[in-house]
Amino acid sequence: MPTLAEKLTKVLVLALACGGVYLLAMYEHGQRETIRHAEVALTPACIEKLARYGLESGDEYQSPYVLQRTGMQVTLHGYSAEDVRAIQRGCNIIDDTQGQLAGNPDRERWNTRRFIRGTHTACRHCHQSIGDKQDAAGNRLVGSLNLGASWTMADMYDRFTGLLLPFELRQMQCYINSSNGYKPNIDDDLIRDVTAYSRFLSAALDMRIGDRYDEQGIDEIPASATPKQGDDYVRGEAIYKRKCAACHGPQAFGTLDADGRVVAPALAGPNAWNMQSRNYFYYVSTILPGFICRNMPLGQENTLANQECRDIAYYISNLPRPAGDRQGPVIALTQQVLMKVVPPLVRAMGSARHEEPKRESEHDR
DSSP states (O other): OHHHHHHHHHOOOOOOOHHHOOOOOOOHHHHHHHHHOOHHHHHHHHHHHHHHHTTOOEEEEOOOHHHHHSSOOEEEEEOOOOHHHHHHHHHHHHTTTTTTTTTTTHHHTGGGGGOSSSSSOOOTTTSSSHHBBBBBTTTTTTSSSHHHHHTTTTEEEEETEEEEEEEEHHHHHHHHHHTTTOOOTSSSSSHHHHHHHHHHHHHHHOOOOOOOOTSSSOOOOGGGGGGOOOHHHHHHHHHHHHHHHHHTTTTTTTTEEETTTTEOOOOOSSSSSSSSSSSSTOTTTTTTHHHHHHSSSSTOOSOOOHHHHHHHHHHTTTSSSOTTTTTTHHHHHHHHHHHHHHHHHHHHHHHHHHHHHHHHHHHHH
16 A cells, blocks of 8 residues: 555656646747747748738728729728737738748747648648638639638538538638648647638638638539540650649659759659548549649640549659558558558669660661
8 A cells, every 4th residue: 555655656656747748838828828929930921912902900801802803892890910910921821831931940830730641732832822822813722722812702512521620720720631631729829820821811811701602612624524535644744744844843743943842842752642532543533634724734624624634643642652540551561562662662763764765776887
């Protein structure tokens, strides 16, 4: 039987441990509060975007975009200094999710990287132009995943889960479906700031809550929207090499600039979405083709035929990538081996093809 002294010692140790955890939590909360009140260092793209939409603190807000497009001034409730900082941080997270432009990524981006596997993923890769893609005339584009339009949809039925999901929960789903990552907590500052930015976009674009906008979400392309030739790997590979490889790389593993920053994200390999993502053709065959047709290639959007987009998506989804969390260790191990073995084999085969014409020309001489 333990003595009274031993029992008291255990209680004391437990109390000290709990006290230490409490003090650490208080310290972390204090750090977060400091960040919330700190001046925000904007990315260059966010400086331009928020200046264009006239973001500043005040009692009233009037959108320059609405005035330019309609000739009318729409007066809305203004933003406090705290609101402005949250919107600025949200813009930064969309534009620079991995914190490559931040002096202290973990501090300035709420350590967003902890929810992401891989080093390529950024929200702007899907939500282009920082969640508000427009053409040169300022027209919002169909199927461009506009964040303002997504926020106005409020509670929205999700056909994959069978649930009515608010914007915050749909945002959490992105970290699983687009980044092969983990869901943030719904009350994380990350979710709050991106929501603040998305809500600001809806105000700047004069979008109304509950209305449906064509730029919200993806303009999905089912097989019924094609000549029904069947989705083809060989055609997809040929189109990919012609239209996509220059940016995303010959094996779709993405490309980086001289400073190691992502130029075009990975569509396959360890930095891409996983086999459980809604971008994965074998899981949902309509989403990735719709995104490709409406948003790719950059500067040449809507130039690919529906069947071409489905062929590209089919080809991409047959390239090695991480397994999903539900697919078990055998498939996960298989995909890890493929991601290690296939790239050097493909490179070797490509080198061999280039060497053959040289040998033939030398032989002819």
